[in-house]
Amino acid sequence: MAVLEVNGAIHCGDGDREFEASIIELINRGCTRLVINLRDVTHIDSMCLGVFITAYVKFHRRGGAVHLLQTPPRIRQLLSIARLEQFLPTFATEEEAIRNLPAAGVCT
Secondary structure, three states: OOEEEEEEEEHHHHOOOOOHHHHHHHOOOOOOOEEEEEEEEEEEEEHHHHHHHHHHHHHHHHOOOEEEEOOOOOHHHHHHOOOOOOOEEEEOOHHHHHOOOOOOOOOO
């Protein structure tokens, strides 16, 4: 299980692949459960939605899940418009997000 802390504006479509690379690294390390803390994120572009979807698919296929933490209202609205909130649930606290993850392997 990993908690990924992100902040500021995330522009996956502008060649900034740090966010995507972090998720790929966790997958390669064997993580199956991920919580992404979006509390300090001010903006995401549409390409980031694709990164969220890819993360969901890869973790789900391994019996795990991706949960979002403290998602700002503007990003929650974007997830709702894209109908992603049903796949990427948002939780108010880290404890709640972790508690609702399926029991699965750990990352090393």
